[in-house]
Amino acid sequence: MDERDSYRVTVAHRIPRGIVAEATARTMFTLTRHPPAPALADFVDYHWVLRWDRRGEPPYEQRVLPNLAVHATFFPGAAGGSGVFGPAHDVFSHRLSGRVQGLGVRFRPGCFRAFLGGPVSDIADRSVPLTDVFGPAATRAAESVRTAADDAQMVRAIDNLLIANPVRLSPAARQAADAVESIARDPGITRVVQLCADTGLTTRSIQRLFAEHVGCPPKWAIRIYRLNDAAQRLVTEGQPDYAGLAVRLGYSDQSHFIRDFRTVTGQSPAEYARRARATEPDRDRT
Known part of the structure; x- marks a missing residue:
């Protein structure tokens, strides 16, 4: 079992919450x-x-x-x-x-x-x-x-x-929700082609489905889950190993991970971790 597989089996259903600090x-x-x-x-x-x-x-x-x-x-x-x-x-x-x-x-x-x-x-x-x-x-x-x-x-x-606003979940909506659940359930899904293989949908079909029912492209949905995972680990790991974290999250290299993280958060992983730890209350006083 390699490092990515180990990461995959330790993560259950994920819901990105993303509260900073x-x-x-x-x-x-x-x-x-x-x-x-x-x-x-x-x-x-x-x-x-x-x-x-x-x-x-x-x-x-x-x-x-x-x-x-x-x-x-x-x-x-x-x-x-x-x-x-x-x-x-x-x-x-x-x-x-x-x-x-x-x-x-x-x-x-x-x-x-x-x-x-x-x-x-x-x-x-x-x-x-x-x-x-x-x-x-x-x-x-x-x-x-x-x-x-x-x-x-x-x-x-x-x-x-x-x-009081009775609505029904359409078959397409269920399909969209199931596709998101696939991402949430399996951190090993890091590319749209993998999501297509998991759902049995073509790239074009899944893009239309996400626009209609999720509100963002499937590539962005995958990125949201990956980078929320990264943000949580940056705060909880005492001395983050950025290269190792990039590998566990499915990135081909550390620089790609850093670019993605900065795009979403406006900060590099190191800046995010430093600021999050700096704002933590002093546990010795609590």
């Missing part, structure tokens, strides 16, 4: 994840509930690596905090200030088109108002989230909103 982030807000109602299991990976209280404190800028999923966020009272956010090519940054609680829905990649009513590529790298997708009921649901006494009330309000 996560150790520091945990001191700035609380984040919990909850399963959706059973009726939504085909469409939703999970709900995430976020709370922060920055009253009397300077605002905090939280960065998140590019994500493959569509997210619907309900954060009334937070500037730019509510909307439907498409898959992104750039690092997302959000300013936390005041006291806010809210909920986000992470839709399964490939499964949002039924709600959107059009190609998911139409909302790539941008957001649209909640009411554009879910109608006026989204405003009432957001207010229910704002006044909720606990996580369960938030989740119930948004589950009810989504269930």
Whole structure:
């Protein structure tokens, strides 16, 4: 078993989350994840509930690596905090200030088109108002989230909103979701030709499928998973071996890995690791 095979068997199903400087982030807000109602299991990976209280404190800028999923966020009272956010090519940054609680829905990649009513590529790298997708009921649901006494009330309000918009997962959407699952399940898939072999689709077919249902090209989807893996390892490994990491992630050489990483994050792997460790709280004081 070579190094790539060893890496493959140690990674189970992956969901890129990409919270930059996560150790520091945990001191700035609380984040919990909850399963959706059973009726939504085909469409939703999970709900995430976020709370922060920055009253009397300077605002905090939280960065998140590019994500493959569509997210619907309900954060009334937070500037730019509510909307439907498409898959992104750039690092997302959000300013936390005041006291806010809210909920986000992470839709399964490939499964949002039924709600959107059009190609998911139409909302790539941008957001649209909640009411554009879910109608006026989204405003009432957001207010229910704002006044909720606990996580369960938030989740119930948004589950009810989504269930009130009954949709079906088309065969093409299932095919798209399965293709993304193939990438998530197997880090050994590092090229589109490998994904085609795994799914039985031609290159042209899988490109059309991803544009319609995932919102980005399959090559970019593979890159998102690889570089989220890289970012996590850069933070958790004390002295990262960049050449070895490039090999484990399926890159032909270290320079290619560094170029890809810089394209997505705006930083070299060394800069990313250094800044992430520099912002970690001093464990001796906690």
